[in-house]
Amino acid sequence: MLGRTIILVTHKISLLSHAASSITFLDLSGNITKKKIDKVAIVPEPVEEDPTPQVHENSFLSMEKIQVTGQLVADEEVEIGHVRISALKLFFGNISGVVGSIVFATSILTIESVGQFCGVMETWSLSLWTKQYDLHPPSEIPVLYYLGFYLLFSLGSVTLTTSAFVIFLFGSIRASRKIHDILVQSVLGTTWRWLDTTPTSRIIVRFTQDIQAVDGPLASYFSSLFGCSMQMVFRFTAILIVTPSFALQGLFIGALGIAVGQAYMKAQLPLKRETSITRSNVVKHLATAISGLVSIRAYGVERIYKSDLHRLIDQYSRAARTSSNLNKWITVRIDIVGALFVASLATYLLYGGRADASASGFSLTLAVSWCGLLFWWVRVFNDVELECNSLERIDKFTRIEQEPTEAKSAPPAYWPTTGDLIVENLSARYSSNGPLVLKGISFRVNAGERVALVGRTGSGKSSLVLSLLQCIPTDGEVYFDGVATHSISPNTLRSKITVIPQVPELLHGTLRQNLDPFSQYDDAELFDVLQSSGLSSLQDDSTETARITLDSVISGGGTNLSVGQRQIIALARALLRRSKLVILDEATSAIDTNTDSIIQNSLRQTLESDVSVITVAHRLHTIMDSDKIIVLDAGRIVEIGSPRDLIQNDRSRFRAMVMQDGDRDMLLRLSQRKL
Numbered sequence: 173m174l175g176r177t178i179i180l181v182t183h184k185i186s187l188l189s190h191a192a193s194s195i196t197f198l199d200l201s202g203n204i205t206k207k208k209i210d211k212v213a214i215v216p217e218p219v220e221e222d223p224t225p226q227v228h229e230n231s232f233l234s235m236e237k238i239q240v241t242g243q244l245v246a247d248e249e250v251e252i253g254h255v256r257i258s259a260l261k262l263f264f265g266n267i268s269g270v271v272g273s274i275v276f277a278t279s280i281l282t283i284e285s286v287g288q289f290c291g292v293m294e295t296w297s298l299s300l301w302t303k304q305y306d307l308h309p310p311s312e313i314p315v316l317y318y319l320g321f322y323l324l325f326s327l328g329s330v331t332l333t334t335s336a337f338v339i340f341l342f343g344s345i346r347a348s349r350k351i352h353d354i355l356v357q358s359v360l361g362t363t364w365r366w367l368d369t370t371p372t373s374r375i376i377v378r379f380t381q382d383i384q385a386v387d388g389p390l391a392s393y394f395s396s397l398f399g400c401s402m403q404m405v406f407r408f409t410a411i412l413i414v415t416p417s418f419a420l421q422g423l424f425i426g427a428l429g430i431a432v433g434q435a436y437m438k439a440q441l442p443l444k445r446e447t448s449i450t451r452s453n454v455v456k457h458l459a460t461a462i463s464g465l466v467s468i469r470a471y472g473v474e475r476i477y478k479s480d481l482h483r484l485i486d487q488y489s490r491a492a493r494t495s496s497n498l499n500k501w502i503t504v505r506i507d508i509v510g511a512l513f514v515a516s517l518a519t520y521l522l523y524g525g526r527a528d529a530s531a532s533g534f535s536l537t538l539a540v541s542w543c544g545l546l547f548w549w550v551r552v553f554n555d556v557e558l559e560c561n562s563l564e565r566i567d568k569f570t571r572i573e574q575e576p577t578e579a580k581s582a583p584p585a586y587w588p589t590t591g592d593l594i595v596e597n598l599s600a601r602y603s604s605n606g607p608l609v610l611k612g613i614s615f616r617v618n619a620g621e622r623v624a625l626v627g628r629t630g631s632g633k634s635s636l637v638l639s640l641l642q643c644i645p646t647d648g649e650v651y652f653d654g655v656a657t658h659s660i661s662p663n664t665l666r667s668k669i670t671v672i673p674q675v676p677e678l679l680h681g682t683l684r685q686n687l688d689p690f691s692q693y694d695d696a697e698l699f700d701v702l703q704s705s706g707l708s709s710l711q712d713d714s715t716e717t718a719r720i721t722l723d724s725v726i727s728g729g730g731t732n733l734s735v736g737q738r739q740i741i742a743l744a745r746a747l748l749r750r751s752k753l754v755i756l757d758e759a760t761s762a763i764d765t766n767t768d769s770i771i772q773n774s775l776r777q778t779l780e781s782d783v784s785v786i787t788v789a790h791r792l793h794t795i796m797d798s799d800k801i802i803v804l805d806a807g808r809i810v811e812i813g814s815p816r817d818l819i820q821n822d823r824s825r826f827r828a829m830v831m832q833d834g835d836r837d838m839l840l841r842l843s844q845r846k847l
């Protein structure tokens with residue numbers, strides 16, 4: 173289950189990266205998040221002239237709850253007090269349907285009750301047997317009869333309580349499977365904003381630590397608590413039946429035990445929660461350090477990371493140590509309460525009770541075991557509450573905001589036939605109360621056109637791509653091949669557009685699985701697209717092992733391939749899917765000129781003539797032969813036109829960018845070539 177989960181989470185992150193064009197959206201690890209916080213810090217307050225955009229009905233802006241307060245990553249909430257009913261409902265409600273749950277509860281209660289009754293009768297049969305020695309000479313006592321009696325109850329008790337446990341186990345496996353599926357659905361269906369504000373480590377903790385708690389300890393703790401409670405009730409009742417006048421003392425001692433247990437749980441619950449959060453902080457810190465290892469060493473900040481780690485480990489140890497001390501505290505108290513209980517019962521039986529020796533023995537045996545049970549019950553109850561913390565956290569994740577899945581209309585099956593794109597008065601913001609990042613943008617990309625988006629950093633290029641993919645809340649109209657994109661579901665839209673991000677994410681598996689995760693194409697087609705995309709030009713044919721084939725193993729994230737190779741594989745995916753709109757986010761670095769020209773050539777030559785290409789440009793020489801250049805500034809289009817026209821305009825910003833470039837002459841030459 174764990175492996176399956178991680179693949180799904182990675183897959184989601186990878187899907188995000190396929191659709192996103194800015195590195196801030198590609199990776200949700202600590203380093204990148206930091207970059208995003210910086211970005212939020214420089215977001216200007218919305219100016220008065222910006223009208224608040226009307227949001228489409230299907231926009232998920234209305235679901236936005238996170239306040240932009242300069243802090244992008246939402247804090248993890250610490251639960252206070254006892255476990256919530258909704259979390260328990262999540263577990264027990266998923267054991268079976270309503271009728272199934274009633275049948276399950278009734279059968280388990282009945283079987284456990286009879287089992288516990290047999291347990292009490294087992295002790296009672298011994299008492300009955302010993303009583304015979306007071307009444308009859310030993311030779312007259314039928315030993316086999318009493319032994320059989322004893323064995324019958326022993327066997328009944330063991331068989332029935334085990335059966336109840338097994339039934340519960342199967343129910344809990346069913347519940348945890350369902351909970352896992354609900355969690356996967358919820359995380360995969362959430363909004364970009366939520367993913368943006370939730371650290372990956374937190375999601376991983378839900379799918380590993382928390383799911384593990386539900387899969388394992390929680391189920392057995394629930395079962396132990398139930399069994400223990402039933403045992404206590406039956407044993408206490410039996411004591412009261414034999415020595416009814418002990419009820420008052422018994423209740424007093426019981427109340428004392430509960431009071432001690434309450435005090436323990438009050439202190440232990442927040443401590444355990446604190447332990448869990450501080451442990452997750454240590455894991456988070458380690459994950460960040462591992463992913464940013466190169467930068468940490470390059471900037472020589474190992475000491476800072478190390479001392480931060482020590483501080484976090486100290487915080488964790490402080491909570492964990494105190495929690496372990498509390499366990500010792502309760503052990504001593506419960507032992508005292510137990511001793512009081514047995515001593516008072518023994519005193520009562522000796523001086524005040526009218527019970528005979530065998531009945532007194534029966535009572536005392538049950539009382540001693542009851543004390544052990546009391547301690548066990550407090551510990552298990554506490555453990556249940558603590559493990560329910562995982563259940564609560566999962567429960568919260570199952571209620572996170574979701575992207576709309578329902579569409580107002582479904583596009584025709586043959587849609588899209590061309591890459592024609594019309595954008596009308598498009599505005600966008602990342603959150604309901606955040607500033608506008610796109611302000612009334614309008615442009616058209618005719619089928620088969622190559623359009624480049626240029627502009628300074630923060631001008632809104634990536635935001636425009638995200639808006640086209642309905643990843644952030646927008647206002648205005650976007651028509652893709654004649655269909656208004658807000659009227660169809662985001663999933664349908666995204667399946668028709670291919671985005672080649674700066675650093676494409678690849679999944680662990682073979683190249684074949686990465687190209688065609690749903691096994692829809694045959695090897696010949698996959699091979700063709702690899703050839704067309706230009707991967708063969710990058711092949712290292714020197715050794716057989718260096719050759720990239722469909723069976724080559726790709727490591728998680730594609731780290732065993734160069735960034736250029738990864739982009740080419742992403743391009744091959746675009747060819748395979750026959751997308752009519754390809755959005756390329758040029759890699760700003762780590763890509764050599766040879767690879768770059770292979771990608772550009774493949775884009776020019778292998779895509780069908782009606783496929784439109786939008787390039788988020790970081791280098792001017794790759795876009796000088798574009799049909800159209802769109803220059804963005806502060807979320808607005810400030811220029812639009814062919815490279816040639818723009819360069820000829822002395823007041824053009826694009827011209828200024830070209831003139832400032834080191835390769836000015838080459839760029840001017842390239843622009844003249846496109847007529």
Ligand SMILES: Nc1ncnc2c1ncn2[C@@H]1O[C@H](COP(=O)(O)OP(=O)(O)OP(=O)(O)O)[C@@H](O)[C@H]1O
Pocket residue numbers: 194195196208211212214215368602606609627628629630631632633634635636
């Ligand atoms: N995740 C985010 N949450 C909130 N605001 C964001 C987020 N990402 C970007 N922004 C803001 O949106 C605006 C446009 O940023 P965007 O990333 O679209 O610019 P860009 O032109 O793509 O920049 P770059 O070339 O550096 O990638 C900026 O003001 C930025 O701070």
